[in-house]
Amino acid sequence: MVLGYKDIREVMPILLKHLVGKQKYRHVILGGTFSVIHDGHKLLLDMALALASKITIGVTSNEYIKRTKKTPRELGSRLNAIRKYLKLPAKKNVKVMIIDDKYGPSVSEVYYDLIIASEETLPTCLEINELRRIKHLPLLDIAIIPILFSSDKKPFSASRILKRLNNGTT
Secondary structure (H helix, E strand, O other): OOOOOOHHHHHHHHHHHHHHOOOOEEEEEEEEEOOOOOOOHHHHHHHHHEEEEEEEEEEOHHHHHHHHHHOOOOOOHHHHHHHHOOOOOOOOOOOEEEEEEOHHHOOOOOOOOEEEEEEEEHHHHHHHHHHHHHHHEEEEEOEEEEEEEEEOOOOOOOHHHHHHHOOOOO
């Protein structure tokens, strides 16, 4: 099945129904580069808004991206894109912060109770919980969103979108 953002309203109730345990989480954390806000990011952010009273979004710094990937999009534009999509500051319980490492505050703060991620970042979520266990912090519930596919049946990804934009194709 190929999912686009128009299908997310149908997918969200199914995803939420499959989350184990609590009806509403106190504080969810999620993170990423957010080079281009695509349908996968929208699902991630929408799920966070639906599940939690408070949300912390870690956005990787340009310095961190340069150590791990190619040249990043300017940090300010990435932060603004998230704020624009979430219509901040209207959502007062959302904190958008810059992170300089793979884990951000997820491995040091006690008050998070849920982490939301994509299928490809599940291993990082498991690492986070292992680090939390070592530090005697409560483990996080993990909500995984499915990978969404574009009309060409390839996964949505910011790098593919940026490549197409740079090549002048749509």
